[in-house]
Amino acid sequence: MNIPKHIDVDQAVANVKSDDTIMVGGFGLVGSPLTMIDALTHWDVTNLTIISNNVGETGKGLGILLQQGKLKKAVGSYFTSNREVAKWYNEGKLELDLLPQGTFAEAIRAGGAGIGGFYTKTAVGTELAQGKETRDIDGETYLLEKPLKADVALIRAEKADTKGNLVYYKTARNFNPIMASAAAYVVAEVDEIVDEGELDPEAIATPHLFVDALVKSRYVLTKEGVVDRGR
Amino acid sequence: MAGKERIAQRAAQDLEPFSIINLGIGIPTMVADYLDKDNYYLHTENGLLGVTSVEEENIDPLLVNAGKLPVGEAVGASYFHSADSFAMIRGGHVDVAILGALQIDAAGRVANWAIPGKDIIGVGGAMDLLVGAKKILITTNHVSKDGSPKIVEECTYPITSTRRADVIITDLAVFRWIHDGYVLTDLLGDATLQEIAEKTTASYRVSDKLYEKGSTK
Numbered sequence: 192m193n194i195p196k197h198i199d200v201d202q203a204v205a206n207v208k209s210d211d212t213i214m215v216g217g218f219g220l221v222g223s224p225l226t227m228i229d230a231l232t233h234w235d236v237t238n239l240t241i242i243s244n245n246v247g248e249t250g251k252g253l254g255i256l257l258q259q260g261k262l263k264k265a266v267g268s269y270f271t272s273n274r275e276v277a278k279w280y281n282e283g284k285l286e287l288d289l290l291p292q293g294t295f296a297e298a299i300r301a302g303g304a305g306i307g308g309f310y311t312k313t314a315v316g317t318e319l320a321q322g323k324e325t326r327d328i329d330g331e332t333y334l335l336e337k338p339l340k341a342d343v344a345l346i347r348a349e350k351a352d353t354k355g356n357l358v359y360y361k362t363a364r365n366f367n368p369i370m371a372s373a374a375a376y377v378v379a380e381v382d383e384i385v386d387e388g389e390l391d392p393e394a395i396a397t398p399h400l401f402v403d404a405l406v407k408s409r410y411v412l413t414k415e416g417v418v419d420r421g422r
Numbered sequence: 423m424a425g426k427e428r429i430a431q432r433a434a435q436d437l438e439p440f441s442i443i444n445l446g447i448g449i450p451t452m453v454a455d456y457l458d459k460d461n462y463y464l465h466t467e468n469g470l471l472g473v474t475s476v477e478e479e480n481i482d483p484l485l486v487n488a489g490k491l492p493v494g495e496a497v498g499a500s501y502f503h504s505a506d507s508f509a510m511i512r513g514g515h516v517d518v519a520i521l522g523a524l525q526i527d528a529a530g531r532v533a534n535w536a537i538p539g540k541d542i543i544g545v546g547g548a549m550d551l552l553v554g555a556k557k558i559l560i561t562t563n564h565v566s567k568d569g570s571p572k573i574v575e576e577c578t579y580p581i582t583s584t585r586r587a588d589v590i591i592t593d594l595a596v597f598r599w600i601h602d603g604y605v606l607t608d609l610l611g612d613a614t615l616q617e618i619a620e621k622t623t624a625s626y627r628v629s630d631k632l633y634e635k636g637s638t639k
Contacts (some may be wrong), residue, residue, distance in 0.1 A: 192569050196475050205491055207505050210564070216597065218468045218469075218486075218504075219490050221468075221483070221484055221486055221490070222484070235630060244504075256568075259636065266544055268545055268547070269544040269545065269546045270543040270544055271543055271544030272490075272544075276543050278542035279542050280543065281541065287543065289542070289543065289544070289545055290545075291545050291546075291547070291548075291549040291550050292467065292504070292508065292545070292546050292547040292550060293467075293508030293512055293547060293549075293550030293554075294549075294550070295504075295509060296503075296504035296505040296507070296508050297505055297508060297509075299505065300505040312553045312554075313511065313512060313514070313549045313550045313554075313583075314549045314583075315553070315583075315584060316580065316583070317548065317549065317580065317581055317583065317584075319540075319545065320535070343483050349438070359501070360468075360484055361470070361482065361484050361485045361495070361501060362468050362469050362470055363484040364469050364501055364502070364637045365469050365503065365504050365505070366503070367502045368503040368617070369503055369504065395474035396503070398559045412481055412483050412484065414481055414483050
């Protein structure tokens with residue numbers, strides 16, 4: 192399919208329904224789709240499962256959705272960057288699924304690649320292995336990890352062409368390309384949308400078949416923190 | 423030289439030129455200050471091979487290390503997504519991981535991700551690095567803030583991996599895993615064999631060369 196992909200941010204988050212599982216790109220706020228997260232804070236949904244490395248920071252990014260009580264569960268590797276996560280978890284108002292970061296990334300990759308699970312040595316013999324199946328392969332013990340998939344992925348890239356091909360910027364890439372492959376509906380927030388043919392095909396990290404819609408960024412991370420650049 | 427700087431400097435001396443190195447948060451990050459960066463390749467798990475330092479005026483908010491601190495991009499650097507980054511780690515393509523520790527035990531197991539009784543809400547890449555890097559180098563203060571030993575007979579904190587650490591560098595000493603246990607191979611600063619014995623509850627052997635040095639003190 193090749194239909195016009197540039198949509199308004201409110202149209203993008205209208206695809207998110209209560210009880211959905213949502214992947215959100217970013218390592219902390221770096222490479223996080225801040226404009227779409229902001230729109231989600233104004234969108235009436237609850238009971239979301241968020242698959243993201245962190246739940247933002249306290250009162251920032253996904254941390255706002257947590258404060259609004261819109262999250263049922265968080266799946267990620269490092270929630271320590273938002274101290275409120277522990278409070279919500281201890282009060283029984285948030286479920287957590289904590290995974291080693293490499294397992295988290297590979298589970299998303301597997302989800303997007305049609306792989307039904309994988310065996311990893313990571314976490315064998317630790318508390319994070321509890322309840323997980325182990326298997327000895329060629330004399331070493333591995334853990335079975337299941338794939339992660341989502342209803343919607345909200346990702347961040349630097350630039351797109353009108354087809355939806357994406358290029359990334361420095362360490363803002365992180366989980367975004369793999370999340371682009373692992374959700375039924377994928378929206379990429381970008382700083383710039385150029386005509387097709389303007390991106391170097393060798394530089395495209397996410398081919399357009401993974402991307403359903405594009406949103407222009409409004410909130411961006413700068414040296415001075417998150418800044419509103421206007422619509 | 424303060425303890426942390428001494429640890430970082432000593433760790434830097436332990437690295438082979440042209441190694442691929444992943445630095446954890448805290449003292450490990452400081453190791454970079456003592457490396458000739460043209461001769462080492464620093465990997466950060468958030469997706470960059472070729473980490474270097476950055477001047478204040480050149481800070482890019484979208485270029486950070488795993489501790490979310492601003493870094494620079496070395497000549498010949500490359501970027502990649504998180505699944506590829508951890509394929510490099512688990513797949514044995516990173517030569518050395520330098521990590522901090524809450525405890526290390528006589529069996530070489532490291533505990534560095536959770537404290538009993540406190541909320542366990544973060545693990546990051548520590549478990550992947552411990553199973554995947556070719557060599558594990560632990561940098562840590564010899565004792566914790568309250569003075570209790572960190573090199574213990576058996577970890578009481580939740581372990582990060584069953585894979586053992588190869589080298590431990592503290593502000594007082596260097597231990598290396600040789601055959602079936604740790605050997606105290608170096609005393610740092612003014613440390614003595616007596617002091618290490620008092621501040622270490624793990625069993626370990628002492629290198630012959632240190633007995634000679636100890637007898638002259």
